[in-house]
Amino acid sequence: MSRIRGGHNFYQIRLSDQKITASREMVDILLALDLNTIEIHRKSVDEGGFILYDSEIAKKKFEEPEFIDIPFRKIALDVGKNSVMANTVATGAALGILDLGLEALKKILRETFSRKGEEVVQANIACAEAGYKYALTNCPKCEAFGIREPEGKRLMIITGLQAIAMGAIMSGCKFYSAYPMSPSTGIMEYLASRAEEYNLVVEQAEDEIAAINMAIGASFAGVRAMTGTSGGGFALMVEGLSLIGMTETPLVIAEMQRPGPATGFPTRTEQGDLLFVLHAGHGEFPRVIFEPGTPKQAFYLTNRAFELAEKYQIPVFILSDQYLAESEWTFEELGSEKLIYNDYRLREEDLKGVEDYKRYKFSSTGISLLAVPGEAGKHLVVADSDEHDEEGHIVEDSETRIKMVQKRLLKKLPLIKKEIETPFLYGDPSPKIVLVGHGSTYGVIKEVVDTIPKDKKAAMLHFSQIYPFSERDRFDYIGLLENADLTICIENNATGQFARLIRAETGFEFSHQISKYDGRPFTIENLKEELHAYI
């Protein structure tokens, strides 16, 4: 979790030589920098695990065998001449107990402290080495976990937010306007840090209303634009969303969920905004919602979002949550080869032969030519939030109204539906047990499916392209659910919003639902425990 103030804070790291995709409830090594941490997390230490602590800092000596007392503070004072480096000593000690080597940590210390000068860098490195050595010599069971430095392939480490922001840059996004709000702010921070390198305009707006209207203004003027926020900020953007619907202005919107209502849990996680995002905005207009399950999906779906937003001149959402957005994930293979970039905006040369350009000209697909104002010769681009005629001017008549609704909504819908990928099936191809999830529960459901005995015929059905639903003639996922004995929809919210959506769209009802709404992500242990009642 991330807590943006003083008080108890913690970070969980999971290591494996296998591919891992989720968090665990229990830990093998608890690195406690204060007494509070010991008291809160002691119960999470697995059998055979250790608690590394400093009895001087904790002002308490623990005699139980799992406790390893290391003088973090004293070493920091002796070696680094400053007690503030106790955490560096502790990190060195944690690596020492695993005998993992110090090269990676040294590199990070250099990167982190280079701004503060060489002296600070060297003092931290010396502290890390001292902590490492102390643990190596004083810890009786240091090889217990048998972890080795990885060989071969280099892996990436990336957060969901970074994957989204990088996906935006690599899709030609040139303009991002937003108002800071956890947990979405990381997108703006990342883009601002790359603004100079890639010539991006990143603007912190006065409020979310301005943020979305700015992004709309930039998109109307001819550049790929995006905005991002969390649920409360998106509530303010809703009016602008409807404006996108009427003016057919392409826009990508990132909604990074945290538990609500109102201010809720600013730094915790939930999937509580799905139906809000789906239904937000007055009036009827098309939209697409993606909810990635991994940073990799976040990267490619952001690219797809820009493609669909511009091709169909609609809003496309990247819906995610604090857990995926702010956790750091390690994985391989993220490449630019599969990225798509089609520029649907038209300039002077593209409009040769167009006599009388009309922004909202009727067409068989409902899609009208998207000209760039000022770059399209003498053609004028007129956009209107009122109901309008083909040119973009205000009208009142019912005949034009009907044709416009057909154009921007009814004709586009079936075409958009064809673009949506079917859900991902993992595990038994003809399952008797189907665990269904969407978005960030991908990893934990997948790992739990792996633990279910093969003869039980279990599978995961995961949705990352949430809305509209994909066509069933390519993969009859509802038929698959109907053929199973046990279908369980697993969601990080209280009311099973996705299960309701499936029922509304397809009539299918799950045999069971698992809901988690304590603001924490599912862990492998607690999902297994929940499933124990059914499997």
Place this chain on the structure above:
Amino acid sequence: MPTSEDYKGQVPAWCPGCGNFQILSTIKQALIELGIEPWEVLVVSGIGQAGKLPHYIKCHTFNGLHGRTLPVATAAKLANHSLHVIAVAGDGDCYGEGGNHFLHAIRRNPNISLFVHNNQIYGLTKGQASPTTAEGTYTTIQPYGVLQESMNPLAMAISQNCSFVARGFAGDQEHLKELMKAAIKHKGFALLDILQPCVTFNKINTFKWYRDRVYRLGDDYDPYNRNKAFEKSLEWGDKIPNGIFYKYEREIFEERVPAIQEKPLVRQKFSLEEVKHEIEKFY
């Protein structure tokens, strides 16, 4: 050179005698005299009687939401600063619903002009009080009279160091045209508040009422003196000054955004080749 035929738009749906007609013909004349072609100008408007204006000109138009004119206009200018961008709003639109955007547009100082059709009433919704309606004015939903003090947009803009602050009167088209031209030519965010009689819903601030009171700031008036400008902006009653109250020349927003120093954002072609090394940074 453009002609009035080039700027001929849709037929206006305003009440006969509305002050908006004078504003419309004046804005067209100002653009023609400045030699700006219809395809070189973007008018962004909100909702209200003023919001309809771009439909009656002929130019690039974004007629967006009530109060949201300035964020759209600012971003459109950032995306393509080769366009002349004019924001058109009403008093309720800009000073009420969009008040926060107004303050922050002054801070950003984009090179756009803001024309506020200030009729001191809500016209489109049929006669409720706006932020600039005089205190004590009776309306259908203010039966005890307006209980708030009316807002002074000029004083507010000067207090925030807005780079150009002016006021004109729809009934003095010659003067208004010069003010519009000065606002468009001014490098920076230019507020032009336009006193516009609403013949249907505002029976107090009529053409006659204004004519009896308005006067033009003289040649001896120094618009670069902020304190004097603030003092002048407070003058309202038997005498109402019009003209350029305040000018403060400073760097515009577009000059401060590094990404658009070489060419407009809209003309910067995207190449995946040039950005794909970004992935490497995460290994």
